Amino acid sequence: MNIKLESGIIFDPKNKIRNIRKDLYISQGKLVDKKDINGKIDRVIDCKDKIIMPGAIDMHTHIGGGKVNTARMMLEELHTENTSGHDSSSIIAPTTIKTGLKYIKMGYTSCFEPALLPINARQAHSEMSDIPFIDKGGYALIGNDDFFLELLKKKASQSLINDYVAFTLTASQCIGVKVVNPGGINAFKFNQRALDVDEKSAFYDVTPREIIQKLSRAIYDLKIPHPLHVHCSNLGIPGNYLSTIETIKAADNLPIHLTHIQFQSYGNNGDKKFSSAAVEISNYLNKTKNLTCDVGQIMFGQTVTMSGDSMSQYKNHKHAHPNKWMCMDIECDAGCGVVPFSYSDKSFVNALQWAIGLEIFLLVKDPWNVFLTTDHPNGAPFTSYPHLIKLLMDRSFRNDMFEKLPKSVQSHSILKSLKREYTLEEICIMTRSAPAKILGLNNKGNLTSGSDADITIYDKKISDIEDFFANPSHVIKNGEIVVNNGKIKKYTWGKTQVVKPEYDKTIEKKLKIFFEKYHTISLNNYKISDDEMVNLIGSEVEVNECLDKRK
């Protein structure tokens, strides 16, 4: 199918195109130059009153794997549509189909599950391949697994660690590596209840700092585009901004990405011993090379928290709402905790968390370094993105919301003094161009000829920012019009985005012995081949190139 998007206003920050009216051409799933169209144009969409951006990319959203399913089972009552037929309560842990429908209707065309446990990769990919429309990918969890910690304890060479990281990525069909509470989840299994950056785990005698150093180095050496994705130590603890800064220092300017940084930016000042450290953290983000973050904004209301960080989820269980929760250890790999939670605008802590997230968004200067997330569903369901964008783009709306918070919170936040309003271009960078860049997705997040025709078309006549972003007039996925005026026109199925760095296969000999001794499945059954992805799991694999040279 050949499509012409006629005379729309284009935002394509990668190509430095801002607010420029031009035609776009789509043929066989790709953006093309007019001269390269094969055959006649089948469809012309009049875009005179439209704003066109690349399809949005959610680089951190929990949409597949064991914890998501546990939340679905645990919160059965929240899936029930209410009497008006409105299904707002089912957005917290939606089914695979609803996940795809809600993302595509908001113009999101690629989403990444940030906590894919390699031992559960088969299940997670099977589930994600059932999500319609979007491309997806996973970040493999490494850093609390016994094999890796044993390597560190025995002072294994960096090259052996690199082989293990590359093997794990390849075997689990992932695009990046994430470390959650480095070493802490494992230490929890040995009854430690906290692990700061320079604290040793009792069993392995390893510190989180060493884990960050080794893993960030492995990713750099292997030329994996996505930097080490880090959920820092001491999540949610007052005063934890110091651990966050130490984690940044541990990487020693090698690329790292700090996820849901809002939960990692807490001071312990004031009479409530809980304060914002957004200024301190943003200063680091503004001055440190190769450092990016996503915010993990919270929104008020019911949600469910789900995390591999069983150490912190165990602490949180006393706040469970409704009052049920689970924590578990998972083989030799990691842990998991699911705790339902309701954020209240009357609570000092919750209201200040809301303000801290927004402070960071507004204080980090470069939108290429900060990404729009709610850590779905930990801070809020992803369906709140249009509302969040309005908070960033409209200062008076933001201040109106802020003034509704308890006075004690208002006096503890600088939010009202922050005059910045995000521009459309900056929103386009943080939701498209920058996530594509940091994931190494060369064919996404831009409107270059030859790139995937994943496109969101917004209606310029909608003046309310939240309505504008919630209701694109058209969404095009791989060259097909899948959404038109809120209606699904066609179901399509995206690909799984992966990287496959090279490594020395002799590491598999060591792993085979380890698997036979400790794991419930053999090494051969652990590995997922491309054939299995396509024929059994049901998703085509797209291999993204590793970087040839770093800047």
Ligand SMILES: [Zn+2]
């Ligand atoms: Zn997360």
